[in-house]
Amino acid sequence: MIPLPTFDETPIAALRNIDFSYDDGTVALQGVTLDIWRGEHIALVGGNGSGKTTLAKHLNGLLRPSRGRVLVKGKDTAKQSVAALSRTVGYAFQNPDHQLFCPTVAEEVLFGPKNLGFAEAEAVEKAGRALKMLSIDHLKDKAPLSLSLGDRRRVSVASVIAMDPEVLVLDEPSTGLDAREAAELMRALDGLNKDGKTVILITHEMRLVAEHSERVVVMAHGQVSLDCRTRVAFSEPETLRQSGVIPPVAVQLAQRLLEFDVSPEVLTVDELAEEVARVRGART
Amino acid sequence: MNALRMRDVSVRYPDADRDSLEGVTLDIAKGEWALLLGANGAGKSTLCMLMNGLIPHVIKCSMRGQVEVFGKDVASHSVATLSTKVGIVFQEPENQLFCMSAEEEVAFGPENLAVDREEIAARVEWALETVGLKGFNDRPPASLSGGQKQRLAIAAALSMRPDMLVLDEPAYALDPIGRLELYSLLADLKKKHNMTVLVVERDAEEAASFADRIVLMSEGRVVRTGSPKEVLADPSVLRSIGIPPPQLSEFGEALYARVGAPKVEGITLEEVVGEISAMLRAGRGPG
Amino acid sequence: MTGFVDLYSEGDTFLHRIDARVKIIAVLLLSVLAFLLSSVYPLTLLLTFIFILLFLARATLSRTWFALRFVIRFMVLIVVLWPIFDPSGTPVWATFGPVKITEPAVWRGITSAVRVGCLACVWYILMFTTSQRDLVRALVKMGLRFDFGLALAISLRFLPTFSATIDSIKDAERARGMELDKGGLLKRSKNYVAVLVPTIVSALRSADTLSLALHSRAYGARADRTYLREPKMRPKDAVALSIVIAILVVPVFFKYALGVPL
Numbered sequence: 035m036i037p038l039p040t041f042d043e044t045p046i047a048a049l050r051n052i053d054f055s056y057d058d059g060t061v062a063l064q065g066v067t068l069d070i071w072r073g074e075h076i077a078l079v080g081g082n083g084s085g086k087t088t089l090a091k092h093l094n095g096l097l098r099p100s101r102g103r104v105l106v107k108g109k110d111t112a113k114q115s116v117a118a119l120s121r122t123v124g125y126a127f128q129n130p131d132h133q134l135f136c137p138t139v140a141e142e143v144l145f146g147p148k149n150l151g152f153a154e155a156e157a158v159e160k161a162g163r164a165l166k167m168l169s170i171d172h173l174k175d176k177a178p179l180s181l182s183l184g185d186r187r188r189v190s191v192a193s194v195i196a197m198d199p200e201v202l203v204l205d206e207p208s209t210g211l212d213a214r215e216a217a218e219l220m221r222a223l224d225g226l227n228k229d230g231k232t233v234i235l236i237t238h239e240m241r242l243v244a245e246h247s248e249r250v251v252v253m254a255h256g257q258v259s260l261d262c263r264t265r266v267a268f269s270e271p272e273t274l275r276q277s278g279v280i281p282p283v284a285v286q287l288a289q290r291l292l293e294f295d296v297s298p299e300v301l302t303v304d305e306l307a308e309e310v311a312r313v314r315g316a317r318t
Numbered sequence: 319m320n321a322l323r324m325r326d327v328s329v330r331y332p333d334a335d336r337d338s339l340e341g342v343t344l345d346i347a348k349g350e351w352a353l354l355l356g357a358n359g360a361g362k363s364t365l366c367m368l369m370n371g372l373i374p375h376v377i378k379c380s381m382r383g384q385v386e387v388f389g390k391d392v393a394s395h396s397v398a399t400l401s402t403k404v405g406i407v408f409q410e411p412e413n414q415l416f417c418m419s420a421e422e423e424v425a426f427g428p429e430n431l432a433v434d435r436e437e438i439a440a441r442v443e444w445a446l447e448t449v450g451l452k453g454f455n456d457r458p459p460a461s462l463s464g465g466q467k468q469r470l471a472i473a474a475a476l477s478m479r480p481d482m483l484v485l486d487e488p489a490y491a492l493d494p495i496g497r498l499e500l501y502s503l504l505a506d507l508k509k510k511h512n513m514t515v516l517v518v519e520r521d522a523e524e525a526a527s528f529a530d531r532i533v534l535m536s537e538g539r540v541v542r543t544g545s546p547k548e549v550l551a552d553p554s555v556l557r558s559i560g561i562p563p564p565q566l567s568e569f570g571e572a573l574y575a576r577v578g579a580p581k582v583e584g585i586t587l588e589e590v591v592g593e594i595s596a597m598l599r600a601g602r603g604p605g
Numbered sequence: 606m607t608g609f610v611d612l613y614s615e616g617d618t619f620l621h622r623i624d625a626r627v628k629i630i631a632v633l634l635l636s637v638l639a640f641l642l643s644s645v646y647p648l649t650l651l652l653t654f655i656f657i658l659l660f661l662a663r664a665t666l667s668r669t670w671f672a673l674r675f676v677i678r679f680m681v682l683i684v685v686l687w688p689i690f691d692p693s694g695t696p697v698w699a700t701f702g703p704v705k706i707t708e709p710a711v712w713r714g715i716t717s718a719v720r721v722g723c724l725a726c727v728w729y730i731l732m733f734t735t736s737q738r739d740l741v742r743a744l745v746k747m748g749l750r751f752d753f754g755l756a757l758a759i760s761l762r763f764l765p766t767f768s769a770t771i772d773s774i775k776d777a778e779r780a781r782g783m784e785l786d787k788g789g790l791l792k793r794s795k796n797y798v799a800v801l802v803p804t805i806v807s808a809l810r811s812a813d814t815l816s817l818a819l820h821s822r823a824y825g826a827r828a829d830r831t832y833l834r835e836p837k838m839r840p841k842d843a844v845a846l847s848i849v850i851a852i853l854v855v856p857v858f859f860k861y862a863l864g865v866p867l
Contacts, residue, residue, distance in 0.1 A: 082464060082493055096776050116779040125780040131810070132770070133777045135802035145799075149782030179806055184358050197782065209490065212357040212520050213562040238493040241523075241565065280494045283523065283565035283587065290591045294598045303565050307572035314577060314598060367817070376820050398826030406821050412766070413814035416759045418738040425833040427822035438833045460765055478822065 044108050045069040046201060046232055047093050047123070053101035054088060054256075062088040063099070064256045070234070072200070075227045077243040077264070078236045080253035081278025086236050087128075089253065090203050093234075094123040107200075121150055124199035128206045130190035134178040139170065139189050142178050146197040157196075164196035167222045183210040191219065201232040208239050220246050240282040244268065244301040252277050265299040319389045321482050321514040322346040322369070327383030328538075329364050329373060338364040340538040342383070346531070348481070351508055351515040353525050353546075356535035357560030362518040365535070366486045369516070370404040371397040388481060401427070405475030407485045411467035415459035420451060420470055423459060427478040438477075445473040449503060465496040469503065476507075482514035483507065489519060501528045523564045526550060527586045534559055546585050566590050611765075612672075612732035614664035620734040621662075624842040625743035631849040632731045638853050639723040645716040647856065647867045652719050655726045664733040672729045679725070680718040687714025737761045739836070746836050759815070767808065774803045 047070040054063040062085050070076065080086045091097040092104050095116040104111045106122055124146075127133060136142040143164055147157035165171045168188045173181065178189050187210060194202065202223070208216040224246060227233045235247060243250060243264060250267040252260035254277035260267055267274070268281045271289060280286070288300040294313050300306045322345060329339040339361045346352045356362045367373045371392040374381045385392045388403050408414055417423040424445050428438045446452055449469040454462075459470060468488060475483060483504070489497040505528055507513040519525050526532065532549040534541040536559035542549060549555065553563035553571050563571075569590070570582030580597065584590040620628075635655070642648050659669070687710060694709030735743075737758070745754035775785055778799045785796055819825075860867040 081495065091776075094780055096780065115784065116776070117782045117784045120780050120782045127773070127777045127780070129773070131807060132774045132803050133781065134806075135799050145783075146781040149784075182358055193781065210358075212560045213557075214357070214560055240494070278493065278495055284569060286587060287566070287569065287590060287594075290587070291594060291598070294595070303568045303572055306569055307576055310573055310594060310598070311576040317598060370821055372817055372820060376817065396826070397820050398823035401821055401823045406817075408814055408818060410814060413811040414818040416762055416815055416818070418736070418741075418758060418762050421833070422738070426824075429831050429833060430823040430826050432827050432829050432831050435831055435833060438831065442833065458762075460762065474822065 045105075046072040046107060048105040049089070049092060049099075049102065050105070051102040052089075052092060052099040052104065054092070054097060054099050062256050063092075066102075066256070066258055068251065068258060068261070070201070070232060072232055073227070073230050074249055075224075075233045075247050076235065076249045076251060077247035078234060078251050078253065079238060079240070079243060079277075079279050080259075081238075084253040084278065085256040086253045087205060088256075090125070090205065090234065090236055093119075093201065093203060094125050095119045096125070117149065120146075120197065120199065122199055123201045123203060124194040124197050126191045126194045126202070126204045126207060128209070130183075130187045131179075133190045133193065134186060137177060138175050139165070139178050139181075140174045142189055143193045143196045146193050150197055160198050161192075161196045164192040167195065167225065168192045169218055184212060184215040187211060188215070188219065191222075195222075195226065199231075201234065202226065203234045203236070205236045206238070207235070208237065208242060216242070238279075240280065240285075244282045244285065252279055254278065265301055268301065269298040319348070320345050320386075321348045321350065321388060322516075323384075323386040324368075325384045327368065327381070327385055329361075329368070329379050329381050331379045337538050338379075339368075342538070342540050344533065344540055344543070346514060346516065348388075348514055349508065349512045351504070351517070351528060351530045352533055353522070353529035353531070354516060354518045354533045354535060355520070355522055355556070355559075355561050356518075357520065359537070360535040360559070361538040362535060363486055364538075366406060366484050366516070366518055368392060369400075369482070369484045370406055371395060371400040372406075398431070401480070402431070402478050403480055404482045404484060405472075405478055405480035407468075407471045407475055407483065407488060409487045409490050411464075411471040411491075414471050415467060415474070418458055419455065420446065420457050420459060420462075420473075421455035423470060424473045424477045427474060431478075441477045441479065445476040448476060448507070449473045464491050465499065468492065468496075468500060472503070481512075482516065484516045484518075486518045487520065488517065489521070489524070494524065497524045501525060504528070520561065522550075522556065522561060526564050526567075534561070536560070547583060550585055551581075551583070611737060611761075612664075612668060612729070613736045614662070614668050614733045616663050616734070618661060618663050618734065620658065620730065622841075623734075623845050624836055624838055625735050625739040626747055626836060626838070627842045627846045627849070628731050628735055629740075629743055629747070630846065632727050634849055634853045635727045636724050638856065639720050639727075641857060641860065642720075642867050643716070644867050645712060645719060648716060648719045648723065652723050652726070655723055655730070658730050659726050659733075662730055662733045668733060672726070672733075676722055676725045676729075680722050683718040683721060684711075684714045687711075687717060742832075742834070742836055751830060763811070767804070770807050771800065771804055774800050774807075777803075 049066055049068045052063050052066040055061045066089060078086045078090060088097060092099060095111050095114060106119060111119060134142060136145060143161040144157055147160050165174060168191060170188050170192060173185060178186060191207060207219055220242060223233050237243060247264055250264045251258060259277045260273050268285045271281060274281060284303045284306045285300060288296050288306050289298060292298055296309045296313055300309055324342055324344040327339055327342045328337050330337045354362050367377060368385050369387060373379060374393060375397050387400060392400060415423055417426060421442055424442045425438050428441055446454060449472050451469055451473060459467060462470060488500055492500060501524060504515050508515050517525055526546050529546055531543060532546050533543045541559055542555060550567040553567045556563040566585060574581055582590060582593055584593050639651060688706045689704055691710040692705035694707040697705055697707050699706045741754050741758045745751055779785060783796055783799060856867050859865040
């Protein structure tokens with residue numbers, strides 16, 4: 035595994051040898067150790083039941099490990115409440131309908147910042163910025179529950195962004211969104227990442243991972259099976275397959291054309307087209 | 319007789335400011351697999367609910383035009399009658415599975431039709447085995463995985479012995495491997511039982527290569543229909559209705575932009591690998 | 606204390622194998638018996654009999670402990686409180702200010718406690734050995750309208766789902782900085798709006814899809830309806846039923862016809 039450059043001395047979040055089992059006895063995580071540095075754009079992937087959501091829920095205290103420690107900004111999360119940790123780690127749930135309850139979008143997006151105790155003016159400013167970032171400013175006065183799924187999801191993500199956390203965890207944020215909405219969402223996340231926010235994406239849309247995440251953590255059966263740069267991760271198809279993950283089609287195609295000197299580190303359609311054109315040119 | 323015959327169908331919900339379906343004319347042949355693609359709001363779900371008469375009998379809306387499934391006009395046949403011809407599997411299997419055991423779930427439909435008990439038992443066994451859930455009779459639906467729930471929902475529709483299966487965004491909660499398994503199951507049903515299949519999706523990636531025909535919808539209208547090769551040859555059409563083209567299709571487009579002919583025609587990985595390999599080998603040229 | 610949404614404990618004891626209808630009737634008859642007996646000794650005998658059945662049901666340890674803990678606590682509470690609130694009778698054993706503890710009151714307390722123990726445990730036996738499925742089927746077979754039976758079955762089936770949904774909603778609101786467990790009663794009640802609204806919306810959405818699914822599977826198409834599995838009475842069920850009837854009839858006969866003080 036290629037070591038990653040550290041952006042900071044202390045990881046912004048760290049899991050040290052975590053074990054976790056659910057009440058009914060299922061072992062969900064085993065000996066997981068992971069460091070997340072400030073400003074990273076990470077994808078957390080794996081088949082259903084691999085433990086990726088379970089792992090992510092440890093970052094903001096929704097779940098507590100039965101063994102090992104979780105550190106956020108160097109401090110153990112064991113004694114901090116979920117609400118307290120939400121100041122640093124924002125979590126957008128897979129089902130936006132589990133969050134929405136306010137009469138208007140504006141109030142919904144203000145809910146988080148108000149809970150964190152921001153002054154009125156500051157809260158409104160943060161909420162406004164979040165709405166604009168996700169292009170839903172025009173929905174400000176509408177009832178969240180009357181909106182389409184794509185809009186509801188954007189409201190839910192906006193309400194987490196408005197809390198201005200340093201780390202953003204998003205659980206399957208592209209589900210239910212069409213191409214344009216998904217692209218806008220990812221654009222917003224990339225923008226936040228450029229501003230220094232740490233973005234953690236839980237997803238099985240490998241295409242999004244290939245196009246946006248610089249680091250991939252692959253989970254299988256409650257353990258980390260692969261943790262490296264995205265380009266490198268996708269050039270290990272066997273490990274991925276065993277973890278229930280299929281690389282995006284562009285990558286699969288590239289891997290079938292290796293005999294023609296096509297680079298195995300291709301990630302996107304454009305890169306592949308470039309490579310094939312190059313190779314073709316080199317042969318004539 | 320076609321499986322589906324729609325002529326100039328328009329549907330508008332109460333309080334809506336525009337039609338959800340506008341002048342839709344569409345035919346699906348028996349035994350065909352049609353893939354309906356459209357962004358949110360294109361009218362796909364509305365079209366699905368016409369298939370077994372939920373519209374106009376159960377859902378309040380105004381409907382104009384004619385819809386016939388296997389020769390039966392949906393406006394003049396009850397949902398119960400149509401349900402023996404067309405089975406619908408909605409999004410989110412969780413909310414369609416309401417019995418306490420898989421067996422009850424699958425038996426529910428035929429029980430409602432007062433089918434003979436022995437016949438019901440036979441259908442239950444057949445349906446469960448067909449979807450790969452043999453032996454799951456006593457399992458509570460709540461204990462099944464997402465993919466298994468999906469399959470159980472399909473089995474519950476199959477026990478009505480329909481000639482057509484309609485699935486509204488079945489891949490919604492599945493991961494890519496689960497999606498491939500689902501589509502393979504549908505392909506099997508089509509092959510072995512001549513089942514007409516209508517799959518509605520927002521994403522063409524995995525589904526496109528399984529379909530016989532692709533129907534593109536936007537804002538309540540049918541924009542284009544054709545074979546996958548025809549429709550995917552021009553990715554810009556898909557983009558114009560808000561659907562991300564399959565990556566192979568985009569690749570063909572990107573490559574053409576860089577090197578010109580030949581145009582990549584394949585729509586499956588194998589086909590494209592074959593074409594590109596041939597192209598690169600040929601490019602070696604003499605010396 | 607973890608509550609149990611479904612008390613059913615899988616097993617293959619003779620109790621599990623008895624027809625659900627017989628068990629329901631048995632529970633009702635034994636409950637009636639518990640009320641008809643007024644003397645503490647026959648009641649204790651009944652309780653012992655019921656306890657034996659409870660253990661023969663071979664429910665899981667956690668379920669049995671859950672049931673017993675609840676019942677025993679309640680019984681102890683009755684034994685302790687009854688004499689405090691019932692000062693009638695002689696001889697008086699002790700006096701604490703206005704409170705008079707008398708011997709007959711203590712016995713009455715014990716008798717009531719044993720009666721409650723019988724009632725509770727007999728229902729636990731039913732719950733432990735009968736799946737929700739079989740219970741609903743039995744009720745429908747005994748005359749409950751199918752629609753009601755279906756509504757009951759659907760409610761039971763969705764209970765764990767809603768429980769999980771509520772947990773997920775609570776998590777989502779906590780993750781937005783809301784402290785659900787702190788604050789005075791008023792503040793906490795307001796906070797629960799954030800949990801209640803999504804729960805209700807989720808329920809309504811599910812109900813919507815569910816209703817379409819029911820229609821699509823021809824629900825209500827005909828007045829008659831076949832059932833894949835019908836509860837069938839077998840000889841051993843008839844035997845069990847007769848034994849239970851006898852258990853009720855014999856003491857009742859002795860008490861009311863022969864005047865034996867039971």
